[in-house]
Amino acid sequence: MQFKAMVLSNVELSPGYFRMRMTAPQELASSAPGQFLMLKVNDAIDPLLRRPFGLFDVGSFLPEYAGCGAQVYCEILYKVVGKGTKLLSALHHGDLVDLLAPLGKGFDLGPAGEEKVLVGGGVGLAPLYYLAKELKNRGEKVRLFAGGRNRDDILCITEFERLGVETYVATDDGTLGERGFVTQVLEPHLAPGTRIFACGPTPMLNAVAKMAQKSGVPCQVSMEAYMACGVGACLGCVMKGANHTEETPDYRCVCKDGPVFDSFELQWS
Known part of the structure; x- marks a missing residue:
């Protein structure tokens, strides 16, 4: 509309x-x-x-x-x-x-009974709050791992906690939560029966996708990209799919095919 x-x-x-x-x-x-x-x-x-x-x-x-x-x-x-x-x-x-x-295409909430793990930072927390709200309405167990360069990049944690979401915070400079990358805090909590939903900078999503693959955990990522139209017409926000080669191109529009993808659908550097 x-x-x-x-x-x-x-x-x-x-x-x-x-x-x-x-x-x-x-x-x-x-x-x-x-x-x-x-x-x-x-x-x-x-x-x-x-x-x-x-x-x-x-x-x-x-x-x-x-x-x-x-x-x-x-x-x-x-x-x-x-x-x-x-x-x-x-x-x-x-x-x-x-x-x-x-x-665009939103998150697949997955089957009930799994532990839902949300990973984000900065404005990447935006779609995760709406997701957390829906998951808690279904009675799911939800954990949030929020990361940023410093405390100024950690947004709306109180709102997540009011929903009943268990929160973990990491900052590069240690001004809030643990010192280091959010992926360091996340890794010990990955186990069978967990499903990851992530949104944020591409390097963070790259790291989360690799951790999910290593742990055998389902992972969905919400990608960020520059867009002109938002409906798949301009092709300005394409990304390489997992099967992309120069001989057989495989491109995905972030706006139309995403912004949410299964992490196994994309080609990570």
């Missing part, structure tokens, strides 16, 4: 990181964790392209927003890294943005 959304709140959580809540049509309530939206900041020519953002949360309207003319809200997490996100950070309650949503 393409629709106009009204900004309800736009809060800076940590230096450079924001959480935005917007109105949404009722149909968005059927979106799946791992799907994303394409957002156009304003009606100007510059910036021309929409920006992709994972759905952090989708929910029924809160009483404090009664009268806004919408029944559902959606939220995103984003980091200010360029012109588009800088303009986004300046929006306030009542401003309008243009959205395409929901897009």
Whole structure:
């Protein structure tokens, strides 16, 4: 769907990181964790392209927003890294943005009874919160492993804990949680009966995928990529599939075939 959304709140959580809540049509309530939206900041020519953002949360309207003319809200997490996100950070309650949503393929929640392990960092935690919410609604056991360069990259841990998610944190400089990479904290907890869901920087996903393969654990990864269209038309976000060779190319569109993939579907360096 393409629709106009009204900004309800736009809060800076940590230096450079924001959480935005917007109105949404009722149909968005059927979106799946791992799907994303394409957002156009304003009606100007510059910036021309929409920006992709994972759905952090989708929910029924809160009483404090009664009268806004919408029944559902959606939220995103984003980091200010360029012109588009800088303009986004300046929006306030009542401003309008243009959205395409929901897009892409979401997470397969897997069978009940498994231990669900979520791995992410920075804005990569966005789709994992929506996923954790759905898993806890099913009564699943969920653990979160969050990593970042420092404490400023660790977002919304309290929200995960309120859901009843057991959380582990690692930072490169040791300013929050254990010192080191999040994969170091994760490895001792991998065992048969575990299923991994990961989202974050490609090097982290690469490491998590290799650990999952070594441990024989199912693993889904939500990939990040630059996108122009979000619907598989521009082919600007392609990745190499596991069977890719120069003789027999195997490319996957992150926007249409993903952004969630089984880690065994992709070719990792």
